[in-house]
Amino acid sequence: MVTQPLRKDSPRPEPVPDSAVSLIVEALGRVRFGDIRLTVHEGRLVQIDVTERTRFPNN
Template sequence: MGLDNSRGRPDADRPAEDSALAAIRDGLQRLRFGSIAVTIHEGRVVQLDITEKRRFGH
């Protein structure tokens, strides 16, 4: 198992990173108003919270 020198982590972590980045990208594309919070533990994405705001006219 080699190391990804840009982060110093095993290459085996790459699929999880790719999955997290894809989820973030998808959230950004779908979200019109709101926020995205990414939780990191020990340099790894472990949670993604997407909050959508919906406003209704009077």
């Protein structure tokens, strides 16, 4: 993944709402195997995707 450095003339990103932080923390505590993806547009959190996987033992 390529990331661009922040330009000095870029507007400062908005703070993440407490409700979004709570959702992220809750997902971190719940998901055993999976992904938590944050989508950011122009420095603003716009979406949280949680993908949970179920693993089956090798028999």
